[in-house]
Amino acid sequence: MKTTHQSNQNKAVSPSKRRLITAFGVAGWLLRGILSIFTAVFIFLAAAGLIVYAAVRPELNKCREIAYDKLAQMDRSDFSMLSDTVIYDKDGRQIGLINAGHYQYVDINHISMNLQNGYIAQEDRRFKSHGGVDWIATFRAGLALIKHGGHVTQGGSTITQQVIKNTYLTQERTFTRKIVEILLAPELEKKYSKADIMEFYCNTNFYGHQCYGVEAASLYYFGKHAQDLEPEEAAVLIGISNSPSAYDPVSHPDASKEKRNDVLKSMYEMGYLSDEDYEKAVSAPLKIVQQETEGTDENYQSSYAIHCAALELMKLNGFEFQYTFADKEDYEAYTQRYTAAYSEQSDRIRAGGFQIYTSLDSDLQTRLQNQIDTSLSGFTELQENGKFALQGAGVIVDNRTNYVTAIVGGRGTDDPFNRAYLSARQPGSTIKPLIDYGPAFDTGEYYPSRTVNDHKWKDGPSNSGGRYFGNVTVREALNRSLNTVAWQVLEDIGIDYGLNYLGEMQFQKLTYVDNDVPSLSIGGFTNGLRVVDMAKGYSTLANGGVYNDRTCIVKIVHEHDGELTKDMKPSAKQVYRSDSAFMLTDVLKGTFTTSYGTGRGLGLENNMPAAGKTGTTNSSKDTWFCGYTRYYTTAVWVGYDIPRNMPGIYGATYAGKIWKNVMDEIHQGLEPLDWEQPDTVERRTDKNNGIEDYFSTTAQFRAEQSLHEKEQAALAEKLNTEINAFCTKEIASVEDTYTIKDQYSSITSQLPLLDDGELRAELLDKTEKRYDYFNGIIAQMGDEIKRYEDLKAAEAKKAQEEAAQAAQEQRLKEEAATKKNAFLLALEAVENLKYQQEDAETLVNDAIDKLSLIAGDEEESSLSARLQTAISRISTLPTAEEWKAEQAKMSEEEAQKEQRAQLEVQSHQEQLRSTLNQERFKWNNMEYYGPGGRGDYE
Numbered sequence: 005m006k007t008t009h010q011s012n013q014n015k016a017v018s019p020s021k022r023r024l025i026t027a028f029g030v031a032g033w034l035l036r037g038i039l040s041i042f043t044a045v046f047i048f049l050a051a052a053g054l055i056v057y058a059a060v061r062p063e064l065n066k067c068r069e070i071a072y073d074k075l076a077q078m079d080r081s082d083f084s085m086l087s088d089t090v091i092y093d094k095d096g097r098q099i100g101l102i103n104a105g106h107y108q109y110v111d112i113n114h115i116s117m118n119l120q121n122g123y124i125a126q127e128d129r130r131f132k133s134h135g136g137v138d139w140i141a142t143f144r145a146g147l148a149l150i151k152h153g154g155h156v157t158q159g160g161s162t163i164t165q166q167v168i169k170n171t172y173l174t175q176e177r178t179f180t181r182k183i184v185e186i187l188l189a190p191e192l193e194k195k196y197s198k199a200d201i202m203e204f205y206c207n208t209n210f211y212g213h214q215c216y217g218v219e220a221a222s223l224y225y226f227g228k229h230a231q232d233l234e235p236e237e238a239a240v241l242i243g244i245s246n247s248p249s250a251y252d253p254v255s256h257p258d259a260s261k262e263k264r265n266d267v268l269k270s271m272y273e274m275g276y277l278s279d280e281d282y283e284k285a286v287s288a289p290l291k292i293v294q295q296e297t298e299g300t301d302e303n304y305q306s307s308y309a310i311h312c313a314a315l316e317l318m319k320l321n322g323f324e325f326q327y328t329f330a331d332k333e334d335y336e337a338y339t340q341r342y343t344a345a346y347s348e349q350s351d352r353i354r355a356g357g358f359q360i361y362t363s364l365d366s367d368l369q370t371r372l373q374n375q376i377d378t379s380l381s382g383f384t385e386l387q388e389n390g391k392f393a394l395q396g397a398g399v400i401v402d403n404r405t406n407y408v409t410a411i412v413g414g415r416g417t418d419d420p421f422n423r424a425y426l427s428a429r430q431p432g433s434t435i436k437p438l439i440d441y442g443p444a445f446d447t448g449e450y451y452p453s454r455t456v457n458d459h460k461w462k463d464g465p466s467n468s469g470g471r472y473f474g475n476v477t478v479r480e481a482l483n484r485s486l487n488t489v490a491w492q493v494l495e496d497i498g499i500d501y502g503l504n505y506l507g508e509m510q511f512q513k514l515t516y517v518d519n520d521v522p523s524l525s526i527g528g529f530t531n532g533l534r535v536v537d538m539a540k541g542y543s544t545l546a547n548g549g550v551y552n553d554r555t556c557i558v559k560i561v562h563e564h565d566g567e568l569t570k571d572m573k574p575s576a577k578q579v580y581r582s583d584s585a586f587m588l589t590d591v592l593k594g595t596f597t598t599s600y601g602t603g604r605g606l607g608l609e610n611n612m613p614a615a616g617k618t619g620t621t622n623s624s625k626d627t628w629f630c631g632y633t634r635y636y637t638t639a640v641w642v643g644y645d646i647p648r649n650m651p652g653i654y655g656a657t658y659a660g661k662i663w664k665n666v667m668d669e670i671h672q673g674l675e676p677l678d679w680e681q682p683d684t685v686e687r688r689t690d691k692n693n694g695i696e697d698y699f700s701t702t703a704q705f706r707a708e709q710s711l712h713e714k715e716q717a718a719l720a721e722k723l724n725t726e727i728n729a730f731c732t733k734e735i736a737s738v739e740d741t742y743t744i745k746d747q748y749s750s751i752t753s754q755l756p757l758l759d760d761g762e763l764r765a766e767l768l769d770k771t772e773k774r775y776d777y778f779n780g781i782i783a784q785m786g787d788e789i790k791r792y793e794d795l796k797a798a799e800a801k802k803a804q805e806e807a808a809q810a811a812q813e814q815r816l817k818e819e820a821a822t823k824k825n826a827f828l829l830a831l832e833a834v835e836n837l838k839y840q841q842e843d844a845e846t847l848v849n850d851a852i853d854k855l856s857l858i859a860g861d862e863e864e865s866s867l868s869a870r871l872q873t874a875i876s877r878i879s880t881l882p883t884a885e886e887w888k889a890e891q892a893k894m895s896e897e898e899a900q901k902e903q904r905a906q907l908e909v910q911s912h913q914e915q916l917r918s919t920l921n922q923e924r925f926k927w928n929n930m931e932y933y934g935p936g937g938r939g940d941y942e
Contacts, residue, residue, distance in 0.1 A: 083171055083204035084109045085216040086357030087563060091306045093364045094409070094558070100306020104356025108219040112203040114231040115218060118238035118276075120202055125270040126242055128163040132198060136164045136189030163205050164189045170208040206230070211241060212248035213294075225253065227293040235277060236285040239267035253292045261290045304373075304413040305364045307422045308536075312555035313360050314349040320568060321345070327507035328500075329516040361559040363407030365400075368670055372398050372410045372638075373417065375666040379658055380415055380642070387645065392416070397423040398640040398662065399539035400670070403632065406543065406552035406574065411536065428513040428532035429641055432619030432655065433485045433602075434628045435527045437588055438509075438541045439502040440490045441482055442549075445584035447497055448706025452479040452591050453690040453697035456489045465491050465526055468620070477695060483594040483601045485618065487526045494525035497710075498717075508579045509544055509551045511537045527621060538630050539639035545589055545615070546632040548682075549580030583684045583700040589615045590679075590698060595631075603629070603656050606664045612671050613678040616663070618655030625649060629659040634677040636670055638663055716759055723758070726751055727767055731774045735781050738792040744778050823857035830854045831867065834874040839887035848875055 085107040091100035112120075124131045130138050161169065165185040192201065211221035218241060222230040225244075226237050233241070243251040243263030253260035265286045272282040302310075319325075323345050329335040353360075376396040383394040392415045400410040413422030421427075444450035458473045458481065460466065465487040472488065473480075481489035494502050499520050506514060517530040544551040553575045560569045580588070592615035596607035602618040606629070616631020625647040630639040640659045643650070654660075689696045700706070730747050733740070751771050758764040782789070830851040837844055851871055858864050882890065 089353055089356050089358040091309045091360045093366045102354050107216045109207050110219045110230050112199045115206050116231055116233035118233050118235045121276040122238045122242045122267055122271050125274040126267045131163050136193040137186050138162050164192055164201050167201055167204045209245040211244045212252050224295055225292050227295045236288045239264040242267045257290055304411055304422050308411045308425055309360050309362045309556055310353055312557045313353055313560055314346055316557050317349040318345050328514055331516050335516040357563045359561040362556045363409055363558050364556050365409040368400055368410040371669050372412045372666050375662050376412055377415055379662045391419055395645055396642045397535045399424050399536045401539050401543040401637040403543055403546045403637055406554040408556040424535045428534050429626045430527050430621045431533045432527040432621040434617050434619030434630045436490045440493045440525050442580045442588055443502045443505050444493045444497050446581050447710040448703035449710055451699055452587055453695040454478050458486050458488050479591050482591050483598045485602050490525045495522055509541050535639050535641050539637055542630045542632050543637040544579055545585050546637050548582045549585035550576055551579045552576045582682045586682055586685055587698045606660045609668050612676045620654045623649040624653045627653055627655045627659045629655050629663040727771055738789055741782050748775050827854040827857045831871055839884050840881050844878055
């Protein structure tokens with residue numbers, strides 16, 4: 005029934021209605037199918053998106069971090085390149101320039117609208133309307149990215165993004181850089197206006213030929229300012245900035261012109277050019293001016309200024325300078341740090357943006373240069389590189405300000421190599437006041453009148469000329485420049501003690517190899533020394549021993565950071581005592597004034613007080629003169645770049661004459677000023693040699709202190725040696741344990757004598773630790789030590805018994821000898837009787853009584869016989885009266901004999917007087933002189 009009913013219903017539906025129902029059914033089916041497909045695609049895309057997101061998420065997070073960091077540090081000055089570094093002399097005149105592209109920043113009002121419109125038409129047509137990112141261009145670039153398998157092939161960057169790229173990012177086309185651009189661009193547009201961004205863009209583009217920014221490019225290519233650019237000129241610059249090498253109008257004029265016209269077409273399409281202007285522009289010839297601007301100008305003044313500026317910047321950055329070194333490792337580590345820091349600051353200066361104001365005096369520079377050139381003009385030999393073979397260098401320091409005011413690095417001004425600070429040469433005897441005598445005077449042990457023996461010894465130095473003068477005063481030794489005395493002085497005060505003075509005055513070029521080298525006393529340095537350092541060293545003496553670290557830098561200004569040195573303060577310190585500097589200066593005056601002074605004849609005009617020192621190395625390979633007044637210090641070096649012999653040339657010849665001539669010039673019109681005698685200096689007679697000279701009133705105290713310091717240094721060295729031996733010793737026998745204890749006792753008894761508490765504690769700790777180690781070993785040797793001690797005790801007991809027995813024997817032997825001597829004395833008294841004395845019987849009885857004292861003696865029999873003989877002899881002796889009569893008779897005979905001798909002498913004298921009288925008579929009658937008499941021989 006149900007089937008029949010349904011069939012009846014179907015029959016009741018019209019055909020058209022059935023077609024409609026069928027159509028809706030098909031549509032519904034299709035819709036369901038499409039929805040299913042879209043659902044599947046959506047799910048697929050969502051899954052793919054999640055997979056892609058998961059893959060790129062780390063990179064995206066990295067991009068966000070980069071973008072945040074850039075945004076946090078963003079500043080308007082970031083969009084300006086650096087201008088050339090310029091160096092000025094003391095009067096504000098430019099003396100040097102470092103070409104950093106001759107960059108000049110120009111604001112938007114001074115940039116031609118032709119250039120602005122050209123960039124918009126060619127680079128970013130929606131620049132004025134987008135928010136920093138052109139999503140249409142970005143989508144187009146994204147399609148190209150997919151098409152080329154993930155490789156970036158086209159930009160899509162807006163001008164805003166390019167500003168970010170030029171300023172903060174690299175030029176490399178990477179996904180990361182692009183994302184960062186996209187993240188930063190909207191933020192940049194929030195912070196700055198469109199006009200600002202266009203201004204930044206035009207000022208940060210590179211246009212080839214060292215032209216950074218549109219102003220430098222406009223001046224170089226067209227000889228006009230950026231605000232005056234014509235459409236065709238602006239189009240050329242736009243093309244260059246797109247690819248400076250490909251569209252360089254100098255090297256590739258055709259490609260540049262083609263690119264220019266392409267830019268002009270874009271401007272025309274955007275409506276920035278009328279038909280007439282467009283036709284005029286594309287038909288205009290390519291005219292390039294290439295207006296050359298001043299290049300890098302480095303001379304002796306500017307190169308030294310850049311060097312000193314780099315040192316000042318290092319100092320501002322907290323770099324710790326070092327001048328003396330403990331060992332090779334210390335030296336090499338410092339050299340590596342210094343080179344890296346110096347290169348960084350030097351490169352920074354040369355990159356531009358600095359104005360360096362100096363103390364350099366161009367007038368003094370010219371005078372010093374002229375004197376060096378004129379004095380050495382007779383030497384015309386050239387090196388292979390075209391430079392003069394014989395060279396000279398000099399430095400002038402103003403002692404009133406402590407600034408370097410002139411620095412000449414060679415003959416002429418065309419040689420860029422500045423020997424005054426880049427080169428190091430052996431200083432010869434000019435180093436003696438700085439490393440030998442100045443430090444020696446400071447100890448108080450040396451003074452001008454102290455006597456030192458000048459003599460030659462094996463392996464010691466020789467004096468110039470091979471002469472030695474025995475005992476000489478320090479004053480004479482320095483004026484004669486005696487090498488042997490300088491050598492003795494430095495060895496006495498300590499080589500490193502003297503070397504440290506050079507370190508205190510920031511002498512460069514010193515090395516660890518110079519440590520403990522006695523030849524430093526006469527200028528034998530490993531690398532040599534710089535002229536500028538010698539000038540600063542002598543300037544220290546001129547200023548009462550005070551060293552000031554001023555170079556030539558007065559002020560350093562950076563165009564972004566302002567004056568960098570506004571808080572810079574010179575560091576001044578007392579290197580030499582003021583009394584030492586005064587006495588040494590007085591001695592160095594003798595270089596000019598004494599008859600044996602090595603610089604006699606070089607004194608200054610107008611009686612200007614001056615002090616100085618010559619210097620000549622072996623075979624005259626390097627010659628020097630360093631000297632000073634109250635006003636200026638000048639150091640001069642003359643020699644060959646490749647050292648060689650200069651026979652007949654000494655420090656007093658060319659170097660000395662250059663010094664005198666330039667010092668006379670720069671002192672014209674200045675009042676002669678002498679140095680003031682410090683309160684701690686007095687003039688008195690040296691009690692040791694009677695010579696009157698200057699003395700320091702504190703010298704004795706300092707000498708005692710110096711002696712104490714030497715004793716302390718010797719004690720410290722001795723203890724270090726003993727402790728090192730103690731700490732390296734090992735116990736190999738019981739005897740070693742006793743040695744260990746003795747050494748420990750010796751060390752610990754000496755340690756309290758050390759003044760240096762820190763060193764004392766360090767050495768004690770080292771000793772105690774090693775002794776604890778030994779005690780651990782000794783504790784394990786108890787049985788062995790006990791046996792050893794028992795053996796030693798037995799040996800000692802035996803030795804003591806043997807000694808007691810030997811002593812007993814010696815006492816018996818001495819007692820027998822004493823008894824024998826007593827008998828011998830009694831025996832000799834009997835044997836010495838001359839006549840029958842009244843006490844003869846007593847003497848005989850005494851001898852007989854003492855005969856028992858020699859009982860048992862090996863000579864007992866013979867001595868007894870002697871006594872018997874002596875007793876028997878008594879009876880043969882005369883009586884007392886007979887002996888006296890015999891003595892009287894002998895006395896009379898002796899008197900007669902003496903009388904006869906006297907008569908014979910008198911007779912002989914009478915005969916001699918007679919003979920002389922006869923000779924005198926003959927003389928007076930001229931019997932011996934012939935016809936002329938005595939007058940012929942007067």
